[in-house]
Each structure stands twice: as structure tokens, then as C-alpha cells.
Amino acid sequence: MKIFFNINLLMLFLGLGPVLAPNAWAAGDIETGRTKAVACQVCHGKGGKSTNPLYPVLAGQHAQYIIKQLRAFNAGTRKDPIMNGMAAPLSEQDMEDLAAFFHSNQAPQE
């Protein structure tokens, strides 16, 4: 009896996964992100279009990837002296807004 209960819970979880996942980052607001991204521009370039090889291009990057990296810098599980400091004050909403903004920009073309 108990095992059926658990399988049902798992099915429910798996079934909801694809429905919840896109909403998780669709919560970011591009225009709010644009304002917040001014703090990132000095290194990552305007709109995340970095031309300096020391700083990764963020324009066009998937929002989920950006959020994942910002969470890791914030938690200290990804270590970089600059980015640990930059991500420290960011809230979950900041990360989602920033990610939505950078994702909405086109990556620089060759």
C-alpha cells in the first residue's frame, strides 16, 4: 500500500516537473533586469556582450544556466573572487530578472 502511495507522488512530481520548470525562470522581468544589469556592464559589457576575453559573454545565454551559476557564486560552491562578491547581495528575484534580461539579448555574431 505504502509503495503505491510513493509511486503516485513520484508520478505527480514528474508530471508537474515540465510544467513548473519554465515558470521558474519566466518569473524574471527583462526590464527590471536591464536596470540591475548596469552593475555588471563594466566587465560583461553592455547587455552582456563582452568583448574582453577575461569576462564571459552573457548575452543570449540560457536563463536557467545564468541562474544556476549565480546561485553557485552566491552559495560559494563556484569560486571566483570577483563573482562571489558580485553575487553575494543578489536575491532570487534579482537573479531571475538578470537572467531574463541577458537571455533576451542576442549573443554577439562573428
Ligand code: HEC
Ligand atoms: C569586476 C568584473 C565583474 C563584474 C562587475 C561582474 N562580473 Fe560576472 N564574471 C566576472 C568574471 C571574471 C567571471 C568568470 C569567473 C570564472 O572564471 O569562473 C564572471 C562570470 C559570470 C557568470 C558565469 C558565466 C559562465 O559562462 O559560466 C555569470 C552568470 C556572471 N558573471 C554574471 C554577472 C552578473 C549578473 C553581474 C552583475 C550583477 C556580474 N557578473 C558582474 C567578472 C565580473
